[in-house]
Amino acid sequence: RPPAESVSVNDPYGSEPARNPVLIPSSKKPFNAEPPALLLVDSFLTPNELFYVRNHLPVPQVNLKTYTLDVEGPKKVLKFTYDDLIKLPKKSVAAVVQCAGNRRSDMVDIKPVKGLNWGAAAIGNAEWSGVRLSDLLKQCGVNLDTTTKKHLVFEGMDKGPEGSVYGASIPIELAKSLKDEIILAYEMNGKQIPRDHGYPVRVIIPGVVGARQVKWLNKIYLSDEESECHWQRRDYKGFNSSIDWHNVDFDSSVAIMQLPVVSAICDPPAGTELEEGSEDVTVRGYAWSGGGRGIIRVDVSADGGKTWHTAELQPNGQTPYRAWAWTLWEATVPLPEGHVGPVELVCKAVDVSYNVQPDGVEGVWNLRGVLNNAWHRVTVTVPPPS
Amino acid sequence: RPPAESVSVNDPYGSEPARNPVLIPSSKKPFNAEPPALLLVDSFLTPNELFYVRNHLPVPQVNLKTYTLDVEGPKKVLKFTYDDLIKLPKKSVAAVVQCAGNRRSDMVDIKPVKGLNWGAAAIGNAEWSGVRLSDLLKQCGVNLDTTTKKHLVFEGMDKGPEGSVYGASIPIELAKSLKDEIILAYEMNGKQIPRDHGYPVRVIIPGVVGARQVKWLNKIYLSDEESECHWQRRDYKGFNSSIDWHNVDFDSSVAIMQLPVVSAICDPPAGTELEEGSEDVTVRGYAWSGGGRGIIRVDVSADGGKTWHTAELQPNGQTPYRAWAWTLWEATVPLPEGHVGPVELVCKAVDVSYNVQPDGVEGVWNLRGVLNNAWHRVTVTVPPPS
Ligand SMILES: [Mo]
Ligand SMILES: [Mo]
Numbered sequence: 001r002p003p004a005e006s007v008s009v010n011d012p013y014g015s016e017p018a019r020n021p022v023l024i025p026s027s028k029k030p031f032n033a034e035p036p037a038l039l040l041v042d043s044f045l046t047p048n049e050l051f052y053v054r055n056h057l058p059v060p061q062v063n064l065k066t067y068t069l070d071v072e073g074p075k076k077v078l079k080f081t082y083d084d085l086i087k088l089p090k091k092s093v094a095a096v097v098q099c100a101g102n103r104r105s106d107m108v109d110i111k112p113v114k115g116l117n118w119g120a121a122a123i124g125n126a127e128w129s130g131v132r133l134s135d136l137l138k139q140c141g142v143n144l145d146t147t148t149k150k151h152l153v154f155e156g157m158d159k160g161p162e163g164s165v166y167g168a169s170i171p172i173e174l175a176k177s178l179k180d181e182i183i184l185a186y187e188m189n190g191k192q193i194p195r196d197h198g199y200p201v202r203v204i205i206p207g208v209v210g211a212r213q214v215k216w217l218n219k220i221y222l223s224d225e226e227s228e229c230h231w232q233r234r235d236y237k238g239f240n241s242s243i244d245w246h247n248v249d250f251d252s253s254v255a256i257m258q259l260p261v262v263s264a265i266c267d268p269p270a271g272t273e274l275e276e277g278s279e280d281v282t283v284r285g286y287a288w289s290g291g292g293r294g295i296i297r298v299d300v301s302a303d304g305g306k307t308w309h310t311a312e313l314q315p316n317g318q319t320p321y322r323a324w325a326w327t328l329w330e331a332t333v334p335l336p337e338g339h340v341g342p343v344e345l346v347c348k349a350v351d352v353s354y355n356v357q358p359d360g361v362e363g364v365w366n367l368r369g370v371l372n373n374a375w376h377r378v379t380v381t382v383p384p385p386s
Numbered sequence: 387r388p389p390a391e392s393v394s395v396n397d398p399y400g401s402e403p404a405r406n407p408v409l410i411p412s413s414k415k416p417f418n419a420e421p422p423a424l425l426l427v428d429s430f431l432t433p434n435e436l437f438y439v440r441n442h443l444p445v446p447q448v449n450l451k452t453y454t455l456d457v458e459g460p461k462k463v464l465k466f467t468y469d470d471l472i473k474l475p476k477k478s479v480a481a482v483v484q485c486a487g488n489r490r491s492d493m494v495d496i497k498p499v500k501g502l503n504w505g506a507a508a509i510g511n512a513e514w515s516g517v518r519l520s521d522l523l524k525q526c527g528v529n530l531d532t533t534t535k536k537h538l539v540f541e542g543m544d545k546g547p548e549g550s551v552y553g554a555s556i557p558i559e560l561a562k563s564l565k566d567e568i569i570l571a572y573e574m575n576g577k578q579i580p581r582d583h584g585y586p587v588r589v590i591i592p593g594v595v596g597a598r599q600v601k602w603l604n605k606i607y608l609s610d611e612e613s614e615c616h617w618q619r620r621d622y623k624g625f626n627s628s629i630d631w632h633n634v635d636f637d638s639s640v641a642i643m644q645l646p647v648v649s650a651i652c653d654p655p656a657g658t659e660l661e662e663g664s665e666d667v668t669v670r671g672y673a674w675s676g677g678g679r680g681i682i683r684v685d686v687s688a689d690g691g692k693t694w695h696t697a698e699l700q701p702n703g704q705t706p707y708r709a710w711a712w713t714l715w716e717a718t719v720p721l722p723e724g725h726v727g728p729v730e731l732v733c734k735a736v737d738v739s740y741n742v743q744p745d746g747v748e749g750v751w752n753l754r755g756v757l758n759n760a761w762h763r764v765t766v767t768v769p770p771p772s
Contacts, residue, residue, distance in 0.1 A: 173707040238740055240685040240694040252696070254682045254706075258739040291677070291739050296640045299626040305749070308626040310638070320640075321559040348749070353644040353677050354624055354757050359745040363691070363734070363761075371740050375749075 012058040012161070017195040020049040026116040030055040031196070034121040037266040041284045041328055044316065045094065046124035048188050053196045054099045054122065056166050056231060057158040060216050064200055069184065072221035073140030080136065082186070082200055088131045091183055094316070095206040095324035096288050097213055098123040100236050100256050103264065103376070104369035106361050113369030114245075120264035120376065123286070125326045128204040130185035133175075133220070142222065144176050149222035154203050157216035168212040169227035170205060174257055181206050181292075181324070184217060206324035207290045209256045211236045226255065241365040248367060259290030261357055262373040263298055263329075263349035272380040274343070281380065282332045283311075287349035294320030295327040297350040302333040304344035305359075305375065309333045311347075320352040340384045348375045398444040398547070403581040406435040412502040416441040417582070420507040423652040427670045427714055430702065431480065432510035434574050439582045440485045440508065442552050442617060443544040446602050453586055455570065458607035459526030466522065468572070468586050474517045477569055480702070481592040481710035482674050483599055484509040486622050486642050489650065489762070490755035492747050499755030500631075506650035506762065509672065511712045514590040516571035519561075519606070528608065530562050535608035540589050540600035554598040555613035556591060560643055567592050567678075567710070570603060592710035593676045595642045597622045612641065627751040634753060645676035647743055648759040649684055649715075649735035658766040660729070667766065668718045669697075673735035680709030683736040686717040690730035691745075691761065695719045697733075706738040726770045734761045 013029045023033035034052040068079040099122035101115050108117065137144060152175040156166040175182065185204045186193055193199045198215030205213050211231055226232055237253035267284040268274070274281060281302055287295040298311040311331035318325055327349075335343060348357045358364055361374040399415040409419035420438040454465040485508035487501050494503065523530060539555040546552075561568065571590045572579055579585045584601030591599050597617055612618055623639035653670040654660070660667060667688055673681040684697040697717035704711055713735075721729060734743045744750055747760040 171706070173705045177707055238683070238736065240683070240696060242694040243696075254738065256740060260739055260741040291679075293677075293739075297624070297626070308628040310626060310629075319559045321557070321563055350624065352640065353646055353741075354642060355646040355739075355741045356744050356750055356759075358742050359749050363745045364742055373742075 015061050016059050019053070019196065022050065023053065026118060030057055031059070032116050034119060036269070037119060037121040037264065038269050040121055040124070040286060041266045044125065044314070044325070044328060045127055045189050048126070048191060048194050048197065051124040051126060051197065052099065052122045054210055055158070055196065057160055059195050060157040060159070062157060062200055062216060067200055069201055069217060070219045071136045071140045072219070073137070073142045076140045078136070078140050085131050085184065085186060085201065088135055090129055091132050092127055092129040093181065093183060093204065093206060093324055094125060094127045094318070095204055096123060096125045096326050097210045098259060098262070098288065100209045100211055100370040102262070103372040106374070107365050107369040107372050110361055110365045113367060115369040120266070123288070126188050127190065128183060128185040129187035129190070130183045130201065130204070132180055133182040133184060133203070134180050136184065136220070144172070144179055147172060147222060150224050151222070151226050153221050153223050153227050154212070154214035154217060155219040156214045157218045165218070166214065166231065167227045167229035168214050168232050169223070170208065170212055170257060172222070178205065178207070181322070207258050207292045209236065209259050212257065235368065236370060237368070238371050239366045241362065244367050256370065260371065260373050261289035261293070261349050261351040261355045263287035263347050263357065264376040265345055265347050265378045268378070268380050270378045270380070274380055274382050276383050276385060278335055278382050280332050280334045281343060281345070282330065283345055283347070284328070284330045285347055285376070286326045286328055288326040289349070289351035289355065292322045292324055293351040293353050293355070294318065294323030295349050296320065296352050298329045298331070299348050300331040300333055301346040302335060302343055305346045335382065340382050342379050342381050345378045345380060346375050401447050402445050405439070405582065408436065409439065412504060416443055417445070418502050420505060422655070423505060423507040423650065424655050426507055426510070426672060427652040430511065430700070430711070430714060431513055431575050434512070434577060434580050434583070437510040437512060437583065438485065438508045440596055441544070441582065443546055445581050446543040446545070448543060448586055448602060450586055455587055455603060456605045457522045457526045458605070459523070459528045462526045464522070464526050471517050471570065471572060471587065474521055476515055477518050478513055478515040479567065479569060479590065479592055479710055480511060480513045480704070481590055482509060482511045482712050483596045484645060484648070484674065486595045486597055486756040488648070489758040492760070493751050493755040493758050496747055496751045499753060501755040506652070509674070512574050513576065514569060514571040515573035515576070516569045516587065516590070518566055519568040519570060519589070520566050522570065522606070530558070530565055533558060533608060536610045537608070537612050539607050539609050539613050540598070540603060541605040542600045543602040543604045551604070552600065552617065553613045553615035554600050554618050555609070556594065556598055556643060558608070564591065564593070593644050593678045595622065595645050598643065621754065622756060623754070624757050625752045627748065630753050642756065646757065646759045647675035647679070647735050647737040647741045649673035649733050649743065650762040651731055651733050651764045654764070654766050656764045656766070660766055660768050662769050662771060664721055664768050666718050666720045667729060667731070668716065669731055669733070670714070670716045671733055671762070672712045672714055674712040675735070675737035675741065678708045678710055679737040679739050679741070680704065680706030681713040681735050682706065682738050684715045685734050686719055687732040688719040688721060688729055691732045721768065726768050728765050728767050731764045731766060732761050
């Protein structure tokens with residue numbers, strides 16, 4: 001491992017956790033990194049130490065003995081200790097967490113955007129275990145079905161330079177539709193949640209963008225207003241490609257919640273030299289859609305999108321209307337006889353609502369480089385006979 | 387009105403209802419027709435006589451006095467008369483019904499497809515009133531939440547030449563998620579449902595393709611098997627553009643249920659000659675997404691998709707996660723100074739899950755010409771100064 005960088009005692013980033021050196025950082029302070037995409041297709045559940053890290057602020061140091069999760073009901077405010085939480089009924093769900101900026105780097109090629117330069121691996125699929133949000137709310141006298149409040153708000157323990165904490169909210173209608181699926185997770189793939197992923201507790205809101213699944217969770221309450229956090233109101237929103245920093249109005253757009261259908265080729269990586277005389281190429285990747293919409297088809301092309309082959313989907317054990325986990329897929333696509341030179345691989349997925357990915361990045365380009373779910377293109381090559 | 391065509395007594399199409407002559411037929415027997423798209427944007431609720439008609443078989447003649455809706459529970463089979471139904475609690479919902487083949491005509495331009503040549507008006511939005519399915523199921527001892535059956539099956543009274551009836555089914559997981567939203571409708575926009583739209587009762591399954599919203603509804607039951615109807619198993623499924631009739635395997639695809647995000651320009655109609663010296667063009671249309679996903683943005687271009695303007699959305703009074711109705715929109719888009727000649731108008735919509743429409747028809751082309759939700763393009767023209 002590389003030697004730790006020397007840091008001053010006053011550096012807010014002075015107590016960051018150790019990280020797997022295989023992670024490729026897009027920013028060091030705050031730490032943001034993704035694994036090589038190739039590793040994602042090795043396992044249905046992404047190992048904790050390979051899971052992309054998306055931190056907006058320094059990782060807080062949390063003392064398990066003094067930690068509490070505050071849940072504010074209209075009349076009752078309860079403080080749950082870690083011990084309180086682990087004694088409650090435990091629920092597990094395999095669910096994707098994806099950064100809104102996943103695949104941003106393909107947008108940069110069109111026109112510059114503001115944001116971390118993510119490749120296609122700012123996404124992972126883990127089994128999250130913890131307590132049902134509905135169980136905690138019940139104890140505080142909140143009934144999600146009947147509340148007239150408009151937003152469910154989450155606050156983390158990660159602080160900005162001026163002391164304000166990271167936070168997010170989801171519309172109450174979304175919370176109602178997910179009800180028993182939202183969990184306060186203290187385990188990730190059967191182990192205590194790592195510091196980079198929210199130790200000791202993060203909220204898992206399946207089918208929703210990572211930015212709302214607040215880590216180092218400290219407080220939950222209902223409100224008539226959206227979270228006032230910068231990342232809720234002034235970021236993580238979509239715009240059309242004619243909106244840029246001179247004419248953007250963040251109030252005019254809707255905060256990203258459930259994500260659209262996406263897929264990516266993880267294997268072979270771009271630039272791979274295939275075997276001499278290859279007659280076909282085996283392509284592997286992931287596909288996923290927000291809102292629990294299962295993946296029903298992935299199409300793969302080895303000629304830039306002229307002809308398509310239907311990939312084999314690996315079952316994920318979930319129903320197509322509550323599919324929170326991703327679908328890994330594989331296709332072996334023939335190459336033209338004697339083909340030598342570049343091969344443009346393309347993939348695109350279809351979800352159970354028959355939503356499809358858009359053809360080009362141009363059409364979904366936006367100033368923040370979020371929500372790139374265009375067909376994913378990777379060029380590899382067949383070398384000439386030696 | 388044109389004189390009725392003379393028909394033989396044995397013609398199964400001998401007792402069809404009268405239709406508004408403004409409807410443009412794509413087939414006469416069975417009758418299939420859509421209104422001029424321009425009329426769709428005149429009102430949030432599509433008038434009954436302008437609502438597109440999609441019949442697979444002759445319109446049955448139903449006697450209200452002998453009509454029954456049979457609901458089969460595991461132990462109890464109940465026959466509801468029309469009088470029984472109208473005495474039960476009444477629920478209304480404004481919801482779109484769209485044909486899977488809406489906008490098929492744009493696919494035909496790429497490569498021939500099998501299907502009726504629909505324009506962009508095989509869609510309508512009506513207020514449907516009737517009885518909650520869950521109320522009827524309860525009476526028959528069926529609890530949707532706990533049933534282990536896999537499909538909810540509907541049968542109509544419209545019969546094919548060999549006596550088999552039209553039918554459809556939806557997966558039980560979908561039925562569970564919609565539960566109280568599925569209604570057995572006997573009214574359309576406050577009037578008795580017209581014969582062409584299912585008199586006396588049709589099932590309304592909001593957010594789902596028209597083909598499953600069985601008209602002239604006769605029977606409802608639970609099953610471990612999908613409906614065996616031709617239109618469930620051998621039609622209304624999606625495939626990639628490299629699948630054609632020589633290599634199609636209908637069993638390999640999933641029956642269309644909830645539909646993807648779509649939009650279309652209704653005004654001005656294609657070929658419109660704008661006013662001489664026009665400095666801008668006002669564009670109007672509809673946008674909608676299946677699964678109750680509300681529309682959060684519509685982008686409109688007057689230069690073929692190079693620059694985009696955000697349209698004004700007409701509120702539809704529904705929440706973004708239970709948005710069954712469509713969103714009508716309008717945008718006034720400037721034209722280049724002194725522009726003369728063709729203007730390529732384009733629209734594309736975004737739903738609350740940030741699903742977008744695909745750029746091109748090529749990418750979603752399929753042998754049945756269903757599910758065309760590509761950006762909608764309409765060319766109009768500015769005449770030269772006279
Ligand atoms: Mo993110
Ligand atoms: Mo249809």
